[in-house]
Amino acid sequence: MGVSKKVVEAALQSKLNPTFLSVLDTSGGCGASFMVEIASAAFEGKRLLERHRLVNAALADEMKEIHALSVTKALTPQQWQEQAQTSKTS
Amino acid sequence: MQSASRTLTALFRGSTRHNSGARASLQQFYSRNFSTSGEEFDSHSDFKPVHKPDQDVLSVKEQIDADIKANPVMLYMKGVPGAPQCGFSAMATQILQIHGVPFAARNILEDQELRQAMKTYSNWPTFPQLYINGEFIGGCDILKKLHESGELKEMLKSVPRN
Numbered sequence: 001m002g003v004s005k006k007v008v009e010a011a012l013q014s015k016l017n018p019t020f021l022s023v024l025d026t027s028g029g030c031g032a033s034f035m036v037e038i039a040s041a042a043f044e045g046k047r048l049l050e051r052h053r054l055v056n057a058a059l060a061d062e063m064k065e066i067h068a069l070s071v072t073k074a075l076t077p078q079q080w081q082e083q084a085q086t087s088k089t090s
Numbered sequence: 091m092q093s094a095s096r097t098l099t100a101l102f103r104g105s106t107r108h109n110s111g112a113r114a115s116l117q118q119f120y121s122r123n124f125s126t127s128g129e130e131f132d133s134h135s136d137f138k139p140v141h142k143p144d145q146d147v148l149s150v151k152e153q154i155d156a157d158i159k160a161n162p163v164m165l166y167m168k169g170v171p172g173a174p175q176c177g178f179s180a181m182a183t184q185i186l187q188i189h190g191v192p193f194a195a196r197n198i199l200e201d202q203e204l205r206q207a208m209k210t211y212s213n214w215p216t217f218p219q220l221y222i223n224g225e226f227i228g229g230c231d232i233l234k235k236l237h238e239s240g241e242l243k244e245m246l247k248s249v250p251r252n
Binding site for chain 1: 178213214216227230232
């Protein structure tokens with residue numbers, strides 16, 4: 001059971017066209033739990049809840065198999081740049 | 091219908107738990123479950139959602155409507171606040187406790203009908219699910235972000251404290 005990291009990545013890649021994408025299998029390999037960091041222009045002008053909804057929708061099919069999806073970052077490309085800058089300098 | 095089936099599950103569980111004297115325990119359960127209204131014996135009374143007696147006949151959707159209306163902070167979670175059965179639900183509970191707001195919780199693991207209904211109702215695939223003042227806020231990740239940014243504190247200002 002579960003889905004592979006590749007499947008999750010492919011779904012997010014095709015549906016949200018991210019400028020940054022990191023998918024981490026946090027289930028220890030069984031594909032039931034993932035941690036996602038994503039930057040996409042699709043998030044522009046959207047609240048956090050709506051951004052998460054976009055991610056959930058992009059993974060609607062996969063979610064049937066995924067037990068836990070943690071979206072730790074859902075940023076616009078610009079926000080991504082900014083936080084990358086701050087984390088570098090701090 | 092809804093609450094009848096819920097009580098029925100409780101009855102089943104009760105009767106398997108007390109194998110000896112099944113009839114006596116059945117009677118016990120009858121008196122325990124039908125004398126009080128809308129009581130769910132699995133949740134801690136501190137966190138029990140506010141009930142009006144006549145809500146027993148409500149559909150699942152009406153029940154959710156009523157819950158999020160009656161409870162300014164309403165959490166749908168796996169397990170109960172005193173014993174969460176999932177790390178994400180545990181974190182949500184902890185964050186709310188940090189803010190010291192009273193909140194009600196429903197254990198979706200105890201109610202498959204509610205569990206499925208919540209996914210549709212909130213258009214959200216996972217648990218926990220948090221409602222503040224009747225508005226869907228999100229899951230654990232969002233709650234954590236709102237907590238860190240200080241937005242949660244603002245949102246909870248309107249909630250009356252005990």
